[in-house]
Amino acid sequence: LEKKVETVFRSPVLIALTLILFSGVLIYVEKVGKKIRDIKQMNWRDSLTVGLAQAVALIPGVSRSGITISAGMWRGLRREEAARFAFLLSAPIIAGAGGLKLIKTIGLFASGELAFSELTFFAVGIVSAAIFGYLTIKYFLRFVSKHSLYPFVVYRIILGILVLLLAFK
Numbered sequence: 001l002e003k004k005v006e007t008v009f010r011s012p013v014l015i016a017l018t019l020i021l022f023s024g025v026l027i028y029v030e031k032v033g034k035k036i037r038d039i040k041q042m043n044w045r046d047s048l049t050v051g052l053a054q055a056v057a058l059i060p061g062v063s064r065s066g067i068t069i070s071a072g073m074w075r076g077l078r079r080e081e082a083a084r085f086a087f088l089l090s091a092p093i094i095a096g097a098g099g100l101k102l103i104k105t106i107g108l109f110a111s112g113e114l115a116f117s118e119l120t121f122f123a124v125g126i127v128s129a130a131i132f133g134y135l136t137i138k139y140f141l142r143f144v145s146k147h148s149l150y151p152f153v154v155y156r157i158i159l160g161i162l163v164l165l166l167a168f169k
Contacts (some may be wrong), residue, residue: 009060012167018061019160023153025070030148033073038081046075050085054093061160064090066152069144080145087137098126 053071057064065086072082105122108114 009058012163014059015061016160016163016167018059019156019163022062022066023156023160026066026149026153026156029070029073030150033079034076035073035078037076038078039085042075042077042085046072046077049075050082050089054089063156064093066149066156069149079149080141083141083144087141 050068050071053067054064056062056067065083068086068089069079069082072085073079077085105114105119109116109119
């Protein structure tokens with residue numbers, strides 16, 4: 001499946017269209033989502049819906065956080081709570097992907113294909129990603145607690161149009 005997603009679905013036109021079309025999902029949940037519950041009030045159906053929505057992000061151009069936040073809001077979560085749950089949901093994925101990369105990197109080091117000095121770059125990358133990831137989540141949660149998702153709608157539509165223009169250039 002990973003190879004299929006990386007090759008077949010990597011069409012610039014598909015990416016542009018999903019950027020634009022899934023902006024409609026953000027608009028929809030902003031308009032109709034009840035946004036009254038928090039994470040503590042979630043039930044198994046809410047969790048399942050958000051978890052299944054995450055799989056839609058395998059399609060290039062679909063934002064994993066955007067689709068999971070939308071699913072949470074559709075299920076009645078407040079915007080900030082939906083975002084918080086979406087980020088919590090990403091932790092196992094990030095840890096798993098990072099773990100696989102770490103295993104591959106250790107294998108490269110053990111086989112002599114990667115020098116010890118090059119491992120420093122990986123360490124710096126891991127630490128900086130953790131710091132900036134934490135700060136991004138912190139400020140994003142603050143932002144969505146006070147603002148709608150409409151700025152992201154505008155961003156996705158503009159980016160989608162730019163990708164389409166470049167694809168047909």
